[in-house]
Amino acid sequence: MAPYACDPAFARGRRFFEPPAPTRTEFQRDRDRIVHSTAFRRLVYKTQVFLNHEGDLFRTRLTHSLEVAQLGRSIARSLRINEDLVEAISLAHDLGHTPFGHAGQDALHACMAEHGGFEHNLQSLRVVDMLEERYPQFDGLNLTFETREGVLKHCSRLHAQALEAQEPGGVGRRFLLREQPSLEAQLCNLADEIAYNAHDIDDGVRSGLITLAQLRDVPLFDRYRAATEAEYPELAGPASQRRLLYEAIRRMLSDQVYDVIDSTRAAIAECAPESVEAVRRRCPPMVKFSDGMRECSQVLKKFLFQNLYRHPKVMETTRHAQTIVRDLFAAYTESPQEMKAAFAEQALVGDGEARARAVADFIAGMTDRFAMREHERLTGRRLLD
Numbered sequence: 001m002a003p004y005a006c007d008p009a010f011a012r013g014r015r016f017f018e019p020p021a022p023t024r025t026e027f028q029r030d031r032d033r034i035v036h037s038t039a040f041r042r043l044v045y046k047t048q049v050f051l052n053h054e055g056d057l058f059r060t061r062l063t064h065s066l067e068v069a070q071l072g073r074s075i076a077r078s079l080r081i082n083e084d085l086v087e088a089i090s091l092a093h094d095l096g097h098t099p100f101g102h103a104g105q106d107a108l109h110a111c112m113a114e115h116g117g118f119e120h121n122l123q124s125l126r127v128v129d130m131l132e133e134r135y136p137q138f139d140g141l142n143l144t145f146e147t148r149e150g151v152l153k154h155c156s157r158l159h160a161q162a163l164e165a166q167e168p169g170g171v172g173r174r175f176l177l178r179e180q181p182s183l184e185a186q187l188c189n190l191a192d193e194i195a196y197n198a199h200d201i202d203d204g205v206r207s208g209l210i211t212l213a214q215l216r217d218v219p220l221f222d223r224y225r226a227a228t229e230a231e232y233p234e235l236a237g238p239a240s241q242r243r244l245l246y247e248a249i250r251r252m253l254s255d256q257v258y259d260v261i262d263s264t265r266a267a268i269a270e271c272a273p274e275s276v277e278a279v280r281r282r283c284p285p286m287v288k289f290s291d292g293m294r295e296c297s298q299v300l301k302k303f304l305f306q307n308l309y310r311h312p313k314v315m316e317t318t319r320h321a322q323t324i325v326r327d328l329f330a331a332y333t334e335s336p337q338e339m340k341a342a343f344a345e346q347a348l349v350g351d352g353e354a355r356a357r358a359v360a361d362f363i364a365g366m367t368d369r370f371a372m373r374e375h376e377r378l379t380g381r382r383l384l385d
């Protein structure tokens with residue numbers, strides 16, 4: 001491993017001391033804890049873009065997280081940074097997502113407007129720090145600082161100050177000092193973007209909401225479609241459209257991965273960090289696309305936003321999802337005893353603030369279908385079936 005990689009032997013440690021594991025590094029242990037967590041298993045029933053029951057083959061939060069881990073690991077190996085840490089962060093990065101994807105998150109954020117709002121990155125940290133209940137000695141998974149640093153991808157200043165007050169010098173500080181996280185954490189961020197851009201094209205076409213013809217307007221994708229068709233003219237026919245789509249996406253993914261590796265190597269060479277601390281304190285963000293690829297990726301993102309995430313069909317489910325989250329929030333705030341015992345207890349002993357946070361934690365943890373069932377139980381209305 002390179003000197004600027006996170007070395008598990010020098011990990012900053014866990015909040016509660018635990019003796020080292022005999023056969024695994026600290027980051028492997030973090031990854032294993034994440035894979036065995038309840039929140040991780042819930043990801044399979046949480047929406048990425050399409051609701052879980054809309055089709056069996058669409059990405060869920062779980063398959064998305066696995067794809068991020070795969071891309072992250074292969075880039076990490078080329079950059080000689082820590083693969084296990086990248087895997088741990090990737091698998092945990094979406095643990096705090098609400099049911100129903102961004103629709104659920106926006107609705108919950110609005111419900112929490114007077115109580116500090118709801119941020120899914122911060123929620124992922126709450127899951128691994130507090131909400132998982134598996135160990136007799138502590139709440140949460142007691143992960144290393146390095147994994148937690150990566151999980152907290154973004155954070156508002158207000159929340160960073162609160163984190164800093166609870167844990168001086170901890171994971172909130174870099175947002176106050178405007179410092180960078182480790183290269184492993186930076187990489188997970190970009191691998192996330194590469195993964196969803198690619199799989200949302202695939203899922204978008206599969207759903208019929210976007211077409212290969214429309215994608216001609218996206219230069220990044222169209223370049224690989226055209227190259228594939230030139231090399232394999234037999235794929236132009238309607239029966240081969242899926243194969244053409246997969247091959248174009250595969251080429252796009254490979255090119256983006258190589259682009260990140262080259263651009264990041266150049267940035268590392270320029271800044272020459274001698275340690276992880278230098279990466280954090282002294283260097284600009286170094287895991288990045290080339291300028292050309294960044295622009296292309298932005299155009300693709302914009303296309304997906306306009307044509308897929310804001311598609312009338314998606315917006316219709318979005319409205320129902322927001323209604324479900326709002327109704328659940330109101331119902332549990334009114335009657336906390338309707339929640340699972342641990343959350344009800346938190347809500348009933350605390351003030352208004354604590355009650356709202358307990359309700360948000362309970363709702364955020366739900367799978368799509370559990371949220372739909374709870375909504376029907378509490379309101380008698382069946383939405384999104």
Ligand code: MG
Binds near residue numbers: 064093094192
């Ligand atoms: Mg993600």
